[in-house]
Amino acid sequence: MSILVVGSVAFDTVETPFGHAERVLGGSASFFSVAASYFSPVNLVGVVGDDFGEEHLGAFRGRAIDLRGLERIEGKTFHWQGRYSLDLNSRDTIRTDLNVFELFQPKIPAAYRGSEVVFLGNIDPVLQRQVLAQVERPRVVACDTMNFWIHGKPAEVKETLRKVQILLINDQEARELSGEWSLVKAARAIRAMGPGTLVVKKGEHGVLMFDEAGMFAAPALPLERVFDPTGAGDTFAGGFLGYLASTGETGDAALRRAVIMGSTMASFCVEAFSLDRLLELDRPSIDARYREFERLTRFESL
């Protein structure tokens, strides 16, 4: 099944304890698309400025990523600059230049309207619904959001959630959206808003999924060195939804494998700046790392 993704395509300037990267390719739709494209064809919807050249498009070319929905307009590409703490567990945003992203009005090419899976990246919830309205009859609709929208446009977020089957957010966002500290209680409240499946991303502490079959917990892969966490959550979403679309299934067993595949892709993402590690993968190395998660978590019955 093909996946339509809408989100940001950006330049990131990142400082970590291990180094500095200047205006490298980033943005939620970029990480998502490259990760998902290892499993399913991706239809990308986004906007870049006239400073986004062929050398940047090269990351997407030669992959199962349709770029007809990547609009290029006059002006500068969205630029985010951040600095991570020594332990990589917190980051400060130093600047956010929305540039052409500020007035983004997603346009869905006719060729994308039959997409079976839709991922509404973290944009204005009103725009998320406008995108969704242009897709004919998607089988699975997933979305992301953030505290900026949860606080700024709560009614719009909830209106969008009514149309969504899978919500992927982090633990803080789940707590803010539900007003509950316990993630078990938060999940009950959020699932009642619409999404039957809630995936809570906890960074280095892994992922919790809540669906109609119950709870599923997956660890993050413990790594010698996390080089740059930027994009790990979007990469998780890409691996998760790309794999799920490739199975054609939506049951609990497929969702669990999809969580592990998302975690697998995220574990690669953090090993280098930007999409550098994600761009050099192949299915055998991805599948080998999936098996590492099996070894990491297996235990016998009593």
Added chain:
Amino acid sequence: MSILVVGSVAFDTVETPFGHAERVLGGSASFFSVAASYFSPVNLVGVVGDDFGEEHLGAFRGRAIDLRGLERIEGKTFHWQGRYSLDLNSRDTIRTDLNVFELFQPKIPAAYRGSEVVFLGNIDPVLQRQVLAQVERPRVVACDTMNFWIHGKPAEVKETLRKVQILLINDQEARELSGEWSLVKAARAIRAMGPGTLVVKKGEHGVLMFDEAGMFAAPALPLERVFDPTGAGDTFAGGFLGYLASTGETGDAALRRAVIMGSTMASFCVEAFSLDRLLELDRPSIDARYREFERLTRFESL
């Protein structure tokens, strides 16, 4: 196999967002012993004051816990008072009255000297070695420690670690002991100090174990409400080591099951103040919760 445990037996005064408990039974050896006694006989070594009466001993009686090593001397029992934050993720110690625990000199009854498994709870590392020297030929030696000793007596901690097969500590302690932020690097450094098996407790984020077979990650059970986290780490150790002793095995497969059993017991501990929930369990309810961990973590191969 029988387990000798040395540690604190205390009164705790605890405030959580859900309530207040005044001078209730606590201490590392108390939580450990009750949890372990569901699986293996326990030989308890500790000290209490003359304010520790039959009503408190009642928690241990009628269980597989030998109390001949629980010394009772003139003075007051160790008393700890703490207050948890609203999210239960941090706590302030309001007061620590060591009382009779301050001059604790563990004495090992002759009947305990054949114990096959030893758990050196979090006491002065010099005392830990004195206890160990009084046990004839233990098959498994496990221990705990804390930042107070890691900073205050680093050479003594390392001397003790040379004699230990299994170290159970939390993530902050693992980082302090090794000087490494990455838990993978920390584990390599700590395993080189002696303990072939390192179990890192991460509270609500579960447990990571590092042994000669590799890494094992176990989640904590997501709960509707964590009532009082006091004693969860010691209860984990009791379930872990009690179960391991009951198997007579020390290989990776048994260690993994033991981690899940420790997590199972800890998930009960936090449901009530003091040992209240631990005291009312039976093997069928324990085994049923172990199976919840199986459902929580299982996923299929690709």
